[in-house]
Amino acid sequence: MKKRALACLLLISIGLQPIASILATEAETSTVSSEEKMTEETIERPLDTMTQELLESVPTSEEEVNNAETPTETTDSIDEPEAPIDIEPPAPTPETLSAPRAVTTVLWGQTKCTIVEEGDYYPDYTIYVRAGGGNYAGSVDSAPWKWYFDKYQSRTKRIIFDGSAGKIHLSGDKGRLFSQCSSLEYVDLSGADTSNTENMAWMFQNCTRLKSINFSGVKTREVTSMQGMFENCNSISYIDVSNFDTRNVTNMERMFLSCHNLDSLNLTNFTTNEVTNMKHMFNGCERINNLNFSNFDVSKVTDMSHMFENCISLSNISFGYSCNTSNVENMSYMFYSCAKLSNLNLNCFDTSKVTNMSYMFSKCYAIKNLSINKFDTSRVTDMEGMFENCNGLQNISLDKFNTSRVTNMNTMFYGCKSLYNLNLDNFNTSRVTDMSSMISRCDNLSHLDLSNFDTSKVKSMKNMLSNNPKLESIDLSSFDTSEVTEMGGMFGYNPKLESIDLSSFDTSKVTEMGGMFSYCINLKSLDLSNFNTNEVRSMLSMFSGCNQLRKLILGEQTKLQQCGIETPTIIGTLFTGKWTTIGNGTIEKPRGDWSGTPYDLIVRSQEGIADTYVWETRYLSVVFDGNGGQNVPSPIKAYKGDQIELSTVRIPTPPSDNYLFNGWSTILDDPSTIIESFVMPNKSLVVLYANWKMKMHINSVPDNIIFKNNVMPNEYYSQIISVNPKSYSSKNNFETKWRGDHNWKLTVTMAEWCNPDDNTDTLTGVQMFMNNQLTHQDGAPAPSTIHSNQQVVLNAGETQTLVTTTAGNSADGTGNWQSTIDFDSVKLKIPRYGGREGSYYTSQLTWSLDDTI
Structure with a gap:
């Protein structure tokens, strides 16, 4: 009994933190003075030795444990306490600051866990796991750092497996063993025996402060799943997995997901011949700049989606020449946001079974050339966003792409700002239903030939060809839009487009046309005579910003709504600011019998009147001054640039019989300004004067x-x-x-x-x-x-x-x-x-x- 009391006194004497709970002692130990026991030998003993002495007082044999019906002075009860009541801690005092730290011992299976409290009112914990009655650890859920109500889970900083009395056996399923330990900074597994561990999935998941793991001596030969093993360990910069034996692992999904500070990984010893899932494996490893997979056997992998997503510092990936991806079915988001990846050799890829390539290369900003001619895409159904925001991509050859099964091409080439040419002549789009934003924000494309596109099943063309600042021409002559319901923003913000041939369009099912042509600032004319807008629910801003649109052809079923049609620009005196029908005139010189505001035009279209509308050109007038003569001819209405012939104008009656008509002059009584014809200038009024001469x-x-x-x-x-x-x-x-x-x-x-x-x-x-x-x-x-x-x-x-x-x-x-x-x-x-x-x-x-x- 004296020996146990001495151990307690020694813990106090070396300045441990204030005690929350200590091992109970017998009554007589209170009479033992510290001076009697504080010898030079005991003071210099290490903490681990003293802690071991404490642990020896805990029952070690299975019999002792079974017979321990009531607590003794040897140890506190290991029953899990009730959830504590949150109480505002008192202000620290000199007495509390000098109080000894608490040590608690609990059982975990056959092992003993010593929990050492460190800190004041919001303490952290270090947990030592040692052999107790045996070496086998308990279940994952019974581990003391998983006890949320004791706050061990959120406050434990270090977990050390001490194998000095025998390695701790972590057998069977140890998935999620340390997960959610949000304060955990260090784990030492060198004293653990993992030779029979079968599951390490999510083992360190969400250990967001974890900085170091000692895997010395760890054996992983029997492990079959490492899914999410280090997920969200976003503080750790190095993980030594060089000794991992992964020959039986089948699942590596999310293994290093969101390890944001991980600098490098040595995977040269990884054996992956049984792995079937690598989804999200390195997603979010933002600091890794090089990965070598030359030894990887991925012959059984079926899912590589999101594998390198958000590896924003990754500049090199080596696949070697032996990679076999013949069973992979999903490569979506595989290289998503690999922003610094400038070179990518995928010649070894076998994509014959891949069905999903959506966003595969999206946001690979640094790639300039992409050689994927060997890709077999015959089974691919989803190419959404495949090259989205590859804004450095200059060349891409797609002439061998088989797109016969693809149904989704949404945002496929969105944001390819450096592409000057895009040849899609071989594209089979007969099954595609979604082409929204497909070729949008391609800043250097000037011409697009989509005449071979089969769009008979497409339902959405929203923003399909929008925001291409250099696009001058589009060939849509084969477009079948009979199933399309969305055309909102389809051609919006293409400032160099002057005309679009939409004669093949069937809009009978379209419900959305908002912003369809918005800010096509150089669009001169539109023929919408074949448009049926009876199902359209929104045309908001359909023509907004089209301030050069001077000709609009509407059919009986082209019934406009609030569509942002612009008021004709008033340039000097050339235009009136209204729309008019063209009649038998031209766009420059309309001869129609109707004119009105944009609102009036919308109202007229809703009456089902088919007509051609142009800007109303202001008539210019030629007025005749008889200069004393009578029966002066009526004014002539003309347009700028009209040739005015005066030989056909009626001659007025002379002022008297003594005068003869000498012609029309531009200056009163100045025969030197007599003209026979002239071109109408841009003047609202031209006055001509009769010039008379006396009969000689x-x-x-x-x-x-x-x-x-x-x-x-x-x-x-x-x-x-x-x-x-x-x-x-x-x-x-x-x-x-x-x-x-x-x-x-x-x-x-x-x-x-x-x-x-x-x-x-x-x-x-x-x-x-x-x-x-x-x-x-x-x-x-x-x-x-x-x-x-x-x-x-x-x-x-x-x-x-x-x-x-x-x-x-x-x-x-x-x-x-x-x-x-x-x-x-x-x-x-x-x-x-x-x-x-x-x-x-x-x-x-x-x-x-x-x-x-």
Whole structure:
């Protein structure tokens, strides 16, 4: 009894933490002083030796255990206590801070577990497992660290299997042995015998603070399941599994799932020839950058889904050349979010039995080239998100892909931002039902030919071809959309698309068209005449942002709802801001008989009226100003760029009989701006002015100027003869009278002198002389006069100007005018040798009033 009391005193003397419970002692031990027993030898003994002495006081034989009906002073009762009542702990005092720590011993099967409390009011625990009455541990659920109501499960930091008295046998099913020990930091299994352990599934699951495990001497030959063994051990950076014997393991699903801080794994000794499930095996191992599977035999594995998911630091995976995946059926999410994986050699993969490849390479941002030509996809039914967000992928060859059984291609190429070409000519899509977001956010695709697609079973095309900023053309000529119910956002946010041929579309079952063409900012025209929208429940924002959509063709069944159709852009004075029917006109020059707001267009479509709608171009007007004239023609309505011909425009009535219509001028009374035609400018109003000129006519001219008869030829000298005065009773016959407008001239021309009876008999070299006198009768200031009161010389065939207005001076020349020839000044000069004897000769003077000066 004294020995046991001494052990208690020794535990106190070396400064252990305050005691929660200690091994009970007999009454007489209270009389034993610590000084009597505190020898140099006992002070220097290690803690483990002292703890062993405590454990020796616990009944060891099976008989002692069976006979222990009531608690003795040797040990506390090992009955599980009732759940403690949470009480706010008192503030620490010097007395409590110096209190000894508690040690509790409990049985676990044939072993003894010493639970050492460490800390103050929220203590942690270290548990030592040693041989007791035997070496065989109890069931998983009876392990003391699984006692939640004693808070051992949430507060145990260390569990040490002490094999000094014999290794602890962990036989049979030890799955979940340490799971949910959320404070556990260290496990030492070097003192455990696991040679007969069959199940280690979930063994350390959710040990979120676990930092180290000692597997020295651990044998795993009989283990068949390591499923979830280290799941969520997200604090551990190294696990030594180099000595693991996994020859009988069949399940490694989730084995290292969410081991976020795990730096590396040595799997070279792993034997996996019996494993059938590797699903989620390394999912979430965010710090591992290299994995070597060259020794892996995966010939029996059927599920590799999520195997490397979220291995975001993984840059290299070595599969070697012997990997046999011939029995794998599921590879979905296999490399999902392997963000740094730049090279992936999968030539050894046999995918002949795989049915699910959904999200297989999704978010593999660093991969530029993916060679999967050897993939046998003949049994694959799900390719959803297979290459989703592979935004570094530049080349991919899919010409050998067999997609005849695929039903789901949702987001298959979503976010492939570096792909410049996508050849899907060999794709068999006859069973596909979901193509939503299939080719979306492919930033560098400019052309897509989907003319070979069989879409007869597709039900969803939501966002199928949206958000492709460089896409200029799409060939959808073979599309059968008779089963489609969702088209929302199908073409949205494709800013370079100018037109889409939707003539093959059958929309009779579509219920969702919201955002279908939204923000296709360069879309110029849409033919929806074959659209049946009777089942559509939402068109919200269908055309929002399509501010260049200038032509919209609707059929009888194309009944629009609230669809975000844009108000036509008002550019200067070109458009009115309304829609109109095109009629027999063109998109630039519509001739329809209806116009209205976007709301009016929607209402009209709901009446089942098939029509073609375009932006209403503002009419430009040509207005005519008669400038004093009457019966002015009506204004002409025209469009910018129209050719306006004025030759067909009605001529107005002149202001008086003295005026003639001179044409239409752009400036009032400026004949230099007269035009016959013009191209209509972008001006809301063009004004043309009638330009008038006074009638210019000669009232009288000198007539029958008769010179002397019987002129004798002279071979030596020229002769000058005068007018025969006997031929005239008045000199008024020599007056020229006329009426003219500004800008005119009066000219006279003398013809050749010839014998009227013989055209060959001419009198050459004749000159006529006269003096011209301008007499102002009425009208504007007198115009300039040439040769006024001066001699005018006329040669045969020559024209001389007698009177003219001043060019550019519109004040000159308007009125009635008279010019008189001085009778006595009229002379005729006949050259020598002129004429034949016995002949007579005549000529003609022509007076002309011309408005060209």
